[in-house]
Amino acid sequence: MFSGMLFIFFPLIIGYLIPVKKESVLAFINAQTSRLVLVILALMGLSLAGLDNLGENLSQILLYTLTFFFCISVCNLLVLPLLDKGFPLTTQHGHQQLPKAKMLLESVKLILVVAAGLLAGLLLNMDLSWVDQASEIILLVLLFLIGIQLRNSGMTLKQILLNRQGMMIALVMITTSLIGGLIAAWMLNIPVTHGLAMASGFGWYSLAGILMGDGLGPVYGGAAFLNELMRELIALTMIPALISRYPNTAIGYAGATAMDFTLPVIQNCGGIRCVPIAIVSGFILSLLVPVLMLFFLSL
Template identity: 55%
Template sequence: MYSGLLIILLPLVIGYLLPLKSPALQRLVNHLLSWMVYVILFFMGISLAFLDNLAANLLAILRIASVSVIAILACNLIALRLLEKRRPWHHHHQQQQTLPSRLHMALESLKLLGVVVLGFLLGLSGWAFLHHAAQASEYALLLLLFLVGLQLRGSGMTLRQIVLNRRGMMVAVVVCISAFAGGILAALLLGLPVTTGLALASGYGWYSLSGILMTENFGPVIGSAAFFNDLLRELLAIMLIPLLIRQHRSSALGLCGATSMDFTLPVLQRAGGVEIVPAAIVHGFVLSLAAPVLIALFSA
């Protein structure tokens, strides 16, 4: 039953093992990765349109996403608050006045939602060739995971750098473990298998990947719920970082999940200063590496 796990992890591992030293190639990988995310989410929207009992399933998606994001974030924030009490994060940075436009960043996140909606609307046409969207997305997913592996290797993070940055590692471990508790709680509240709840909790805000992987393994209802669950996490992080960063620094970082090494990094840096950047990169790297592995494991 772990053949599916191997198929998912193999391109990720192969990509990570390949050295990527050329800056030009790294830029190419980043561009391809951005485009692949749009392509696969477009396919996910098409698959969603072919669901039976569409109206009922859309309500189920919203219900699962709402319950899961509340349960997971509540457990994350409780655990991070306990971490802050036991291991305070001492710093001297004063928040800058000029922050990136949170509205602009939120709209950037919502672009991917627009791609899903576009695919959904196209799928409603019922054209015969669109039935191949699910198969096409499987091949696209393998390429995406390969590119993710290349990107993680190209980030330049070494095991020594990860281990030495204790704050980034501690926050990542707390987020990872407390998310499991939230996933189990969400599964119990929703009447889902515990493994499904754990898989939902393992996206850590990486909506472009979790939605794709969950759709492949659990179908478009759970996959779409995972997408909205992690999209809401990122949107909340963008809005709450400036409010949390002074007194609850670990919570502000942990709320970002896997996106702390890329999308929400500018907000963290502007609000929390340059000193937060190493911890943010380590935190995001660890969760980015863990997300596809854990989702695949709980889906096996």
């Protein structure tokens, strides 16, 4: 039952065991990871082009996306504010200009890559039987590089265990997201394991879309990608507005992106005290995305 999970999870473990100390090597790995993500997203678009009844499937993707986004977000936002009441965090309002437009453009670029793959598949009318196998091979390489990135992110086990607030935020996000996934699965009348897998993306849209697409096909892959991308776009808008009064909520809703993509916004709006909490929370969620998603997909 777990053979498929172990096959895909193995390169992540191997990558995590490799320490890299040279900054130039890490920079190279980061660059290649970004490029591979773009390649797989383009292949996701090609997979969508190969679907029968494309219009019907696109409407299903949107239905899954909106249902999961609503259920998971509501569950997150019902509980995260309780952390702000029970464990308040003092923030400092930043005065730097935030490059939000640039960040939003990066997210739009990813959507355009998927759209370009879809358009190419429709216009060229090519044989797409090779796409799934190519995606699997590139996915294994990508997971290997992601494992190296996680190992060399600068976080030690001691730093994570000593940051109680970051761990609590991550725990709330995991619990409420999975509950939201169960509710969405019930509403959509799909298997519970599919709902739990969809809920395990925690904002990591590229990896979530790739893993779900590889495990359950392009409909689930497209829905997972859009669902997590919507979380990031909302988080970019919500963090400046909420972090002064609800810092735990703002950091938590950012999910896995709190340790990288949305971290500059969190630091500039909430101050330096928010940074270690955001990194710990984001790191735990990032580490658990492939673990939980592959586990639920294997059931």
